[in-house]
Amino acid sequence: MFFNNLTILQLGLLLLQGSTTFAKHISSQTCNNCSCVIAETLGPKLSAGASFAYSTVAAPRWSEFDAPDPGLVVNVATESDVLITVQYCNENNITFLAQNGGHGWGQTFHLGLEGLLINLSGLNSTTFNADKTEATIQGGALVRSVVDAAYSNGAQIPTGNCNCVGALGAILGGGFGRLMGLYGLGVDNLLSLNVVTANGSQLTVTPETEAELWWALRGTGPNFGIVTSATITSYPVTTAENGAWAASFIFTEDQIEDVVEAVGALDLLPEMAVFLYYAVSDGTPVVLVSGSYAGANNSDGPNAFASITAVGPVVEQAAWEPFNEVNAGGDSFCAKGGYKPAYGAGLAELVPATWRSIWNEFVDFVAINGTSASTVMVDCYPMEKDPDSTRFLFVLSLEIYYQLQCCISFGKSVRSLWYETSGIATNATYINYAVGDEPYSVVYGDNLATLESLKSVWDPSRKFDQFFPL
Ligand SMILES: Cc1cc2nc3c(=O)[nH]c(=O)nc-3n(C[C@H](O)[C@H](O)[C@H](O)COP(=O)(O)OP(=O)(O)OC[C@H]3O[C@@H](n4cnc5c(N)ncnc54)[C@H](O)[C@@H]3O)c2cc1C
Ligand SMILES: *[C@@H]1O[C@H](CO)[C@@H](O)[C@H](O)[C@H]1NC(C)=O
Ligand SMILES: *[C@@H]1O[C@H](CO)[C@@H](O)[C@H](O)[C@H]1NC(C)=O
Numbered sequence: 001m002f003f004n005n006l007t008i009l010q011l012g013l014l015l016l017q018g019s020t021t022f023a024k025h026i027s028s029q030t031c032n033n034c035s036c037v038i039a040e041t042l043g044p045k046l047s048a049g050a051s052f053a054y055s056t057v058a059a060p061r062w063s064e065f066d067a068p069d070p071g072l073v074v075n076v077a078t079e080s081d082v083l084i085t086v087q088y089c090n091e092n093n094i095t096f097l098a099q100n101g102g103h104g105w106g107q108t109f110h111l112g113l114e115g116l117l118i119n120l121s122g123l124n125s126t127t128f129n130a131d132k133t134e135a136t137i138q139g140g141a142l143v144r145s146v147v148d149a150a151y152s153n154g155a156q157i158p159t160g161n162c163n164c165v166g167a168l169g170a171i172l173g174g175g176f177g178r179l180m181g182l183y184g185l186g187v188d189n190l191l192s193l194n195v196v197t198a199n200g201s202q203l204t205v206t207p208e209t210e211a212e213l214w215w216a217l218r219g220t221g222p223n224f225g226i227v228t229s230a231t232i233t234s235y236p237v238t239t240a241e242n243g244a245w246a247a248s249f250i251f252t253e254d255q256i257e258d259v260v261e262a263v264g265a266l267d268l269l270p271e272m273a274v275f276l277y278y279a280v281s282d283g284t285p286v287v288l289v290s291g292s293y294a295g296a297n298n299s300d301g302p303n304a305f306a307s308i309t310a311v312g313p314v315v316e317q318a319a320w321e322p323f324n325e326v327n328a329g330g331d332s333f334c335a336k337g338g339y340k341p342a343y344g345a346g347l348a349e350l351v352p353a354t355w356r357s358i359w360n361e362f363v364d365f366v367a368i369n370g371t372s373a374s375t376v377m378v379d380c381y382p383m384e385k386d387p388d389s390t391r392f393l394f395v396l397s398l399e400i401y402y403q404l405q406c407c408i409s410f411g412k413s414v415r416s417l418w419y420e421t422s423g424i425a426t427n428a429t430y431i432n433y434a435v436g437d438e439p440y441s442v443v444y445g446d447n448l449a450t451l452e453s454l455k456s457v458w459d460p461s462r463k464f465d466q467f468f469p470l
């Protein structure tokens with residue numbers, strides 16, 4: 001308990017100070033618990049824009065299943081606030097966790113009432129250099145604000161596909177997205193990182209300054225520090241080219257084998273990303289394929305997806321959209337709250353018989369009351385642009401996850417089906433799609449031993465121990 005380090009004297013002193021001095025930080029209630037004491041002592045050290053909250057209600061997480069449930073939230077307003085907060089936590093032996101988009105679904109979070117959540121949402125700027133070839137994204141910016149900033153600056157930045165996700169939350173684990181075939185993984189586009197490390201230092205980390213920490217942060221970021229801002233390559237494009245042809249197709253269940261075959265055999269051009277999923281629409285389980293093709297309105301999108309349309313979708317929607325609107329198609333995945341235990345696996349191929357078995361289980365599962373928001377999904381991306389991604393175990397053409405509202409046994413069963421016909425020798429997963437019950441070799445692959453030794457150097461007392469902790 002952190003009480004141990006807050007002496008009785010400090011506590012008494014704070015009570016005497018009362019609430020008026022710190023009214024800008026906290027409400028004027030009696031301060032008689034640890035969270036309140038922290039707010040009163042930490043508050044004066046922070047910038048004027050910082051504030052506290054005693055509950056996360058104002059910013060619910062994507063899934064409440066096994067979610068962090070802290071006694072206190074500090075809403076930081078400057079990058080220095082993060083540093084000061086970490087130093088304060090270290091001095092007082094307080095467990096802390098940074099929250100960005102709040103979409104992490106790993107079951108390894110363990111922040112309870114005695115813990116402090118560092119809400120990064122106030123650090124949401126994205127700024128550009130003069131020729132728009134570099135952007136600096138702050139630690140709490142969401143994908144939506146990064147995509148908007150890129151679009152209005154005549155550029156593209158590799159981000160995730162869902163507007164609600166933390167941009168750096170996704171990138172620090174690798175960073176998949178629909179521009180991956182053109183620009184590579186998010187991590188491979190990073191240029192420098194401003195990081196608050198476990199020992200309470202603020203460092204600018206580049207391949208030149210700290211080569212090993214640089215390597216570890218790009219893929220395992222949440223285990224090594226809090227990135228308050230990151231500089232990343234930005235790609236200037238004309239407004240006419242700054243868009244994508246985006247399509248979605250609905251198929252009937254008797255077409256599953258043909259659809260899976262067609263998606264698996266699709267020639268994934270660099271401009272493309274493809275998603276195959278099972279979901280419930282108007283009470284009925286359906287098979288969907290959606291995809292995008294980045295480029296100008298007269299691009300080859302329709303031709304590139306011809307083998308999918310040839311299967312004969314019952315519903316087909318397609319339109320060219322400016323790039324700041326393309327992600328909106330996934331907004332339904334952004335709904336916050338509720339229980340959504342999620343499972344993932346890396347796949348190198350799609351096997352129709354496996355997807356038939358998954359369909360059968362899915363139909364039974366979504367017949368259970370309260371499960372109809374569940375989805376089984378596979379993301380398919382071209383991987384050619386990732387020369388550096390050998391550092392990841394998942395050098396695969398496909399990544400996969402699904403969300404569900406209950407029934408962990410269903411989740412594990414589908415994951416087993418995926419593993420059995422993944423087309424790779426070892427079970428593997430993308431860290432951002434991991435659960436936490438996998439052996440860590442599945443999450444970290446051959447990098448595990450090196451990461452563990454770097455962890456002992458950079459975070460020997462395991463302050464960053466919430467996200468698949470090394
Ligand atoms: C609907 C949905 C869509 C998704 N789409 C994609 C996608 O297109 N591409 C993709 O790659 N992934 C995607 N993901 C997975 C996503 O990358 C992970 O869930 C990621 O952990 C979410 O980051 P967050 O900031 O939203 O979540 P949080 O829960 O806030 O953060 C997750 C972990 O990262 C840490 N963290 C966050 N920001 C920082 C930071 N600045 N510095 C240090 N640590 C930090 C947190 O402390 C926490 O441990 C998606 C997830 C969901 C639920
Ligand atoms: C810090 O807190 C943890 C539990 O949160 C406790 O196990 C540990 O003994 C504490 N350390 C010190 C130095 O007080
Ligand atoms: C701690 O005290 C604050 C201020 O009085 C209050 O709002 C909050 O709910 C308390 N937290 C707990 C866990 O009781």
Ligand SMILES: *[C@@H]1O[C@H](CO)[C@@H](O)[C@H](O)[C@H]1NC(C)=O
Nearest residue numbers: 053056058059075119121122
């Ligand atoms: C997180 O910070 C943002 C911006 O400062 C704020 O709007 C939001 O309410 C905060 N969330 C919580 C739970 O305090």
Ligand SMILES: *[C@@H]1O[C@H](CO)[C@@H](O)[C@H](O)[C@H]1NC(C)=O
Nearest residue numbers: 121122124125126144145149
């Ligand atoms: C940053 O957050 C503030 C407060 O929530 C909001 O007003 C502003 O529009 C956001 N900026 C960006 C670039 O998203």
Ligand SMILES: *[C@@H]1O[C@H](CO)[C@@H](O)[C@H](O)[C@H]1NC(C)=O
Nearest residue numbers: 197198199200201202203457
């Ligand atoms: C933290 O570690 C870094 C790198 O080893 C070192 O340069 C710095 O002095 C340390 N800071 C503190 C406060 O110990």
Ligand SMILES: *[C@@H]1O[C@H](CO)[C@@H](O)[C@H](O)[C@H]1NC(C)=O
Nearest residue numbers: 243296297298319320321322
């Ligand atoms: C894209 O081109 C088509 C066909 O020429 C046209 O109908 C449509 O309006 C264009 N879309 C946009 C957003 O310009």
Ligand SMILES: *[C@@H]1O[C@H](CO)[C@@H](O)[C@H](O)[C@H]1NC(C)=O
Nearest residue numbers: 367368369370371372405406
């Ligand atoms: C489904 O669950 C909801 C709430 O949990 C309940 O109100 C409803 O009656 C249930 N429906 C059926 C058909 O059981």
Ligand SMILES: *[C@@H]1O[C@H](CO)[C@@H](O)[C@H](O)[C@H]1NC(C)=O
Nearest residue numbers: 412415416417419425426427
């Ligand atoms: C992969 O995971 C499954 C459990 O889903 C397990 O039975 C199997 O042994 C694992 N395979 C390997 C190679 O570890």
